[in-house]
Amino acid sequence: MKNQLKIAFYGSSLVSAYWNGAATYYRGIIKELNRLGHQVTFYEPDAYERQQHRDIPDPEWATVVVYENNEESAQQVLAQAATADIVIKASGVGVFDELLEAEVLKRRQPHQLVIFWDVDAPATLERMTNNPEDPFRALVPQYDMILTYGGGQPVIDAYTEFGASRCIPIYNALDPETHYPVPEEEKFKCDLAFLGNRLPDREARVEEFFLKAAAQLPEQTFKIGGSGWGDKHMPSNIEYIGHVYTKEHNAFNCTPKAVLNISRDSMAKMGFSPATRVFEAAGAGACIITDYWIGIDFFFEPGKEILVAGSGDEVTEILSKLSAEEASAIGAAAKERVLKSHTYAHRALEADKLFKAHFELTNSASV
Template sequence: MKIAFYGSSLVSSYWNGAATYYRGILRDLAQRGYQISFYEPDAFDRQKHRDIDAPDWARSVVYPATEEAMRGVLAEAAEADIIVKANGVGVFDRELLEGIVEHAAPHALKIFWDVDAAATLDEMRADADHPVRRALPDLDAVFTYGGGPPVVNAYKGFGAADCVPVYNALDPTTHFPVEPDPRFACDLAFLGNRLPDREARVEEFFLKAAERLPEQQFLIGGNGWETKAMPGNVRHRGHVYTAEHNAFNCTPRAVLNVARDSMANVGFSPATRVFEAAGAAACLITDAWEGIEQFLVPDEEVLVARDGQDVADHLAALTPERAQAIGQAALRRVLAEHTYTLRGAQVDQLFQAHAERQREVA
């Protein structure tokens, strides 16, 4: 079956945290025989900061961020059996969503894939004319990469025919333990772009912990932090390419995950970084959110913090031996239960069930 996927970027993680999520799921689907075309606009300097070349398991189509080019790639949706519009493309989001409905063949499965569901739902509650609200009656399903029952119930309340969480996971061929790299040496590292709905939580969980432990060293990676005032024991690394993520995760004594406001509030939303860090056998400290036990066991496979003081307390008590034990336990858990092979199997079953229904109708 042919998949036409309209998203932010497959080849660049620059201001695009969903890149490794797309790669993990779509590569597995390609190995199952799906023919994938991924359409992404040349926008936000993503093409200048590519992490990978165009993969051999998908047709990568980079189009100019113009209305004419957007209309051109939308026309190709008519040839697909499965058409996906992901949120957060950044340009022509409304037009792309309307376009997949307009151009879809009668038999095609039409999906809105929401990689920021909690935030999207907040927007939908505030705007009766939101494009996703308008499109839901014409879509076959909504997939999300997190949110659990609260997000499923909310989407169905807005009229979605179906809503299925397809959680982040680990691609063990991409993220795995490596030797430490002196560039990333520190006691605690955090990786994430500076975003309005994350910054206050980074201040609480990361910067306050650094203030409380002046004798320890902290490292922050990601875009946008270069203008942020920080304690003297924090250094800024800038954009960290996906090829460097393993070393970034393996080298510090511990790494920190901080959810965005909306994801922390709704719960059941592990970031991609959670599984990447676990795949590298890193000792992960995460801010507290409902549902963490579904993915990693607190105090055995992950350390959970309610605030910056908790982060500082965890770090002050964390010996290298315990950090290693937590990281190894997390690695075993994600390899057993949270890989993109398992997520791909889940999505494949959903696609096959739709195809079977179409055959029955025919």
């Protein structure tokens, strides 16, 4: 079994977080896999203006191949995976997903490990449950394994029911070289900040946990960042600051007294699905207030390392009592916890063990 594996990874984008919340997850995992000796080529389409909103140049720790947004180009990059040891198709590429999901299996070489890496498992599972004709249902059992961005036992059980041979969560984490405390920036100063794109299955929860709290605390200041909120009616003490580039995330997390995490409906329902931004904010030493979801205490100690609210009224109650000193202590405790237990180096080791165990098992079976 060779220690250096060639990995072909088909995802949304590695170089742009524009309309692409999984970008920092991909970066964290892939950078650490490279440190373990693996060579990753990341294939991403030129779609959704992501290339015009790049956050990083092509990194040293991965080869990035940007292909044109058409089927011919997709087929061309699929052919390039023939020499890879591992072929990974991530969910939510955004264009030609059905094609990519089917073709990585059709083109599988005898020596290859083929993985579906689901960065939005609750949504994928809900889609398959609601549509018996969903073409991905028939493909699930054909993948060597399903890796997920989170979801715990509920996601494992659900994927197993769809015939997955193996389903293993590889949770979000912190890249301490990217997210860390920095000096405060005036433009992000407020009592509570929220960062997240406007998505249909998040908007109602933003109204409950953020807008409602702002309306109940007119003397406090609130800021919301992310794409799509420009025409949303909000209380006058909320300032919309637009898309926040990843290079600004540390200041965005460090500067407010507290930052709010709001899960999407499907993630909250499934549980065990902390958003990437939770770990990013913790790494920057932010005091995090999160909406409730099952499994929070698997990652943080509520009350000491994170504050948990079950409703907008509870966010209001927390904010009305939260001192700057208490917020600072909670942020420091969260930072200590993620550095100890929840970095991408931890997650990459988990993935590395899975990869190597598969090849060792395959090799022993062929002897």
